[in-house]
Amino acid sequence: MVLNKQHPIARILTYLILIIWTVAVVYPLVWTLLGALKNNQQFMLDKPWALPDFPLLWSNFSYVWTKYGFGGFFTNSIIVTAGSIFVSLFLSATSSYILARFTFKVGKALYSLYLSAMMIPMILGLIPLFFLLNDLGLINNLFGLIIVYSASSLPFGIFVLVSFFKMLPRELEEAAYIDGAGYSRTFFSVMLPLAKSGLISVAIMNGLTIWNEYIMGTVFTNKPDLYTLPVGMAVMQTEMQYRTEWGPLFAGLFLSIVPVLILYIIFQKQIAEGVTAGAVK
């Protein structure tokens, strides 16, 4: 890309804006880590930006992990997220392939129906969903969460994957037919592998949303040993504020940020692709 000259003052101003926002983003996170290593006395007496005293209170981390069951929240979140990604990918990939490759009347209507669900506020369905899960015996059940998260992930998955399947070359598919592969074999052994990068984008974007989801998690579970990370965090904050356990609370916050941060740094390219894939209408 060719970039022409820029006025020195404009240049300084640009950097200034970018650096200020960098601080605005990074500082609260650093502050969380510092807080996680402090005791109550330091919270009360020192300036909020003071560095933690030595010895650092690493025990705050083990305290939330074991005493508040943070480890369990992690496990639940992993189970629910992985399960939902699997179910919703399977359901959206099979449908998307048909909607992208076979033309028939119902297909178009179905596609619009799925897409319009992205516009509907999901909180409207929250109350009936609660009673539906209750009737099915899926309240306080991780499988119940997997079902609702998969359902809410479908529209985005279908939206991205339909356009993805449409882009794939037809030749390979035709070659597979000529070689005698049936419809489903062509799908599973030719088309699905070709759509890998689309599937990864959808998995990451939906995975992020599910990992961070709070409202359905809090309505559909009320047993601490079934809490996902955001639900556990929200419950913990009330208890810990009441008991003035600020250090452990900051430790909990930090522990909930670190895993997504690590995954983000690993997958940042795919995430950026996923964001743009979902928005090019």
Added chain:
Amino acid sequence: MSPRLKRTGFITIFLLPTFIFFCLFTLYPIVKGIQISFFDWSGRTKEMDFIGIQNFLDLFSDPIIWTAIKNDYFLVVGKVLGIMLLATIFAVSVTRLKVVGRNIFRVIFFIPNVISVVVIGVLFRFVYNPNLGFINSFLSLFTENPVQISWLGSENLAMWSLLWPSIWAGIGFYMILLIAAILSIPTELYEAADLDGATQSQQFWSLTLPLIWEQMKVSILHIVMTTLNGSFIIVWIMTEGGPDNSTQVMGSYLYQMGFRQYHMGYAAAIGVLILVLSLITTMALQKLLSKNTTELA
């Protein structure tokens, strides 16, 4: 089996599970939600009393819902202005301007988007905390007496205090969208502009901005929709709609009415209101924004 039957069978097998799943766990709850809004129902018993549009009539004479609607649109306007302005500045800075480490800025600015809203809410509760948070302590550096502002506890400030983390958390996403839009502009256009001696700011106003306007429209609509449909979570975590209902938004009020006070019918009516308002708003906005495009062209 005939090829035609084979084809139909395959299509059905591949479409049906998803369709059933979607109907059961997405479509049915929405339709049922609309239905419940016409009933008086605590949710604790099986029987529901049909009361027609009474919930909606009650809703319109409920002062809290008016505050909630006002607050929702405060967040919509605040987020659209704040996010679009900053995201555009950042996107242009890391694409069109000579900036060292542009990728690093891009990666950092997206970080808030991967963090859970709950975590952001709890974190900012502490940032704003009158005694423990760093905002008041920082302001105190410039004054004689320590600043004791109750950011989330005062009715005048609380909505502004909620707006900031909402903008903070949203920027990265829209920045990425705008970056993609800017990078898809053919570089020849900029080369031609350079040859004609156009300055950076002339290039921005007459080249970049018109060419990313489509993407900006999509972004604005997306902000409006996600705010009306989902911003109650940060409100619920940070203030629970308080103090004295001053930060209530429609979603938080629905949650409180349904799952705290067991007025399921009334809560469902709020849900219908959210649906109606978000459809009207996005349609009106779409019309308004498409008008602007024809004027530009």
